[in-house]
Amino acid sequence: QVQLVESGGGLVQAGGSLRLSCAASGNILKINVMGWYRQAPGKQRELVATATSTTSGHTTNYADSVKGRFTISRDNAKNTVYLQMNSLEREDTAVYYCKAILKITTSPDISYMYWGQGTQVTVSS
Numbered sequence: 001q002v003q004l005v006e007s008g009g010g011l012v013q014a015g016g017s018l019r020l021s022c023a024a025s026g027n028i029l030k031i032n033v034m035g036w037y038r039q040a041p042g043k044q045r046e047l048v049a050t051a052t053s054t055t056s057g058h059t060t061n062y063a064d065s066v067k068g069r070f071t072i073s074r075d076n077a078k079n080t081v082y083l084q085m086n087s088l089e090r091e092d093t094a095v096y097y098c099k100a101i102l103k104i105t106t107s108p109d110i111s112y113m114y115w116g117q118g119t120q121v122t123v124s125s
Contacts, residue, residue, distance in 0.1 A: 002026035002114050004098045009119030016123075017086045022098030022116055024079040029108055033101040034074055034081035035061075038094035038121075045097065051081060065091070088123045096121050 008020040024031060035050030049072035051058040060072055071084040081098060098116035103109075 002028060002100075002102065002104065002112070004100055004114050004116035006096070006098050006116040006119040009096060009121045011122045011124065012088055014088060014090055014123055014125050016088050017084070018088065018121060019085070020083040020096055020098075020119060020121075022081045022100075024100050024102070024114070027105045028079060029103040029105045031076070031079060031100055031102040032111060033099075035099050036072065036081070036083045037097045037099060038092075039097070039118075040091075040094040043094075048096070049083060085121070088121075090123050090125050092121060093123045094121060095119065 006022045036048040039045040069087045095118040
């Protein structure tokens with residue numbers, strides 16, 4: 001079984017910073033994609049940033065609303081993804097979810113998708 005555990009959320013003033021972490025554990029063979037999504041009250045879950053494995057490292061993708069403010073990074077050795085959030089705005093308030101697309105040791109030919117439980121980020125003015 002695979003688990004994704006997020007941490008690092010909290011309350012911060014506008015203009016401040018937070019760093020989210022998401023650690024994947026279990027019978028993981030390879031993680032292809034790790035990313036962050038968020039869901040604000042009354043809104044649909046939306047992509048924040050993803051980091052996709054390549055032969056030379058990772059390629060990243062960001063929502064337009066966070067470009068230049070947020071940075072996603074991965075530590076393959078720890079099966080962990082981070083989201084450094086700077087210049088936070090009230091509109092960034094949401095529950096942030098980690099997602100991973102990966103292969104497990106018992107089914108190496110199939111890719112599975114897993115979600116974390118979510119971590120609350122609240123930005124006050």
